[in-house]
Amino acid sequence: MAVIPVALAGRGYEVVIEGGLLDRLPQAAAPFLKGYGNGRAVPFVADTNTRRLYAPAMERALAAHNLKAEWFIVEPGEDAKSWRGLEKLTDWLLALGVTRKDHVFALGGGVVGDLVGFACAITKRGCGFVQIPTTLLAQVDSSVGGKTAINTAAGKNLIGAFHQPSLVLIDPLVLATLPPREMRAGYAEVLKYGLLGDAAFFAWLEANGDKVLAREPAALEHAIATSIAMKARIVAEDERETADRRALLNLGHTFGHALEAETGFSQALLHGEAVALGMVLAARYSARRGEISQEDAARATAAIAAAGLPSEIAALGLSRDGAALVEHMRHDKKAEGTTLPFLLLKALGEAYVARDVDLADIAAFLDGELAA
Known part of the structure; x- marks a missing residue:
């Protein structure tokens, strides 16, 4: 296990690297699950592949702590990082009643992390999010550092914001399914x-x-x-x-x-x-x-x-x-x-x-x- 601090004034966070973290999500992310339960589901964003691969185990782990997941699913690929994708996600977050004190969980590669990070940067003028990167590229790069963005006709990642996650959880075991x-x-x-x-x-x-x-x-x-x-x-x-x-x-x-x-x-x-x-x-x-x-x-x-x-x-x-x-x-x-x-x-x-x-x-x- 490795815990790496990202030291930012007043907004620092930790990157936790450990095999099996997804199965222990309620414990690993406990401070960021406050406010959920008692009828309020935890908002997760994933693409169709990551949900299929990892949702069952994570839902079982959450259920053991009387928590339930609510899923927003995007199709794999850069097309999800669009104005339309951003609009649909922010409307979904607002419909769920997400507040500035809540945290949204991004499960997937860089596309999901970028989209969720930017949506959280602008929803209610900024709510929290937790990165759970499932590709090596996202684990070592896009999940850390706070760069979030969508693509437009003018180019890639030209519309975005700096919005740091509250926590990054890296489970190297998920890479076993990576092509x-x-x-x-x-x-x-x-x-x-x-x-x-x-x-x-x-x-x-x-x-x-x-x-x-x-x-x-x-x-x-x-x-x-x-x-x-x-x-x-x-x-x-x-x-x-x-x-x-x-x-x-x-x-x-x-x-x-x-x-x-x-x-x-x-x-x-x-x-x-x-x-x-x-x-x-x-x-x-x-x-x-x-x-x-x-x-x-x-x-x-x-x-x-x-x-x-x-x-x-x-x-x-x-x-x-x-x-x-x-x-x-x-x-x-x-x-x-x-x-x-x-x-x-x-x-x-x-x-x-x-x-x-x-x-x-x-x-x-x-x-x-x-x-x-």
Whole structure:
């Protein structure tokens, strides 16, 4: 078991990592279940898959404490993170009579967590929520830090708010049902933590990544706990990304989001896969600028490829050129006026924000990668 504090002034919370937590939900989340019972059901939001897999055990655990769950179900996929999805969820919460003192439980991956977090940020001007992430990607990334959002026609995650959860419960045992591709996509974010700020952790992943992907308990818990501890430190230092510290968590995302946009935010390229390929491109572009060696760029690429993640942009078979991908980047929410910061590497384990990147050079670099 690991308990990691996210230290925010007056709004700190804990991330609890332990196998079997879902079966002990009433005990693990006891302070946040006050007000329920005596006819008031606990509001849960899940997608159809997570409800099917985990609801029966959780309902039995709640029933043993005279509690009942009320479910709001969304279809899997990014389409749930829409204006319509937000409207339906907030109407449901208001119909249940949720108050500012209540807590809503988000059971699922990043889509469910983002949608619930944003709904709770605006319902009654802010009610509480508890994250119960069921994918590796959500466990090590989106469930911690308070970024919540929906997608619009203009792009992904452009409408949202910072709204921190009250508690995050991570049960590594739920990953046993995660499809291998989803597991690999989540592992990309684990690799990100090593590349951006912990060379020793990156080296550990090079040696033990196969154990993490095989879901060996000790290796998996170590990878999750180390990733969350780093994110917790960064979020505590720069909660709203007003300085460059939290921006480091975006390593691989500027390139990755452009690739997601080009592939229509579809199953053709999962978010974690896009981030993995984005980190390859960031490492290679850093080498192009002479900031890391070609050998280090190759080492980063090899670690990503060894996990079965995309490592060559040419393999996507895109019909567009580098300039078209750069055009997607211009709509990135991190754009600042006419400039766009890029997360690059000074070393493996040391990322930084570069504000002197020529987008024309990025386009030429991507043309080379697309032709490789």
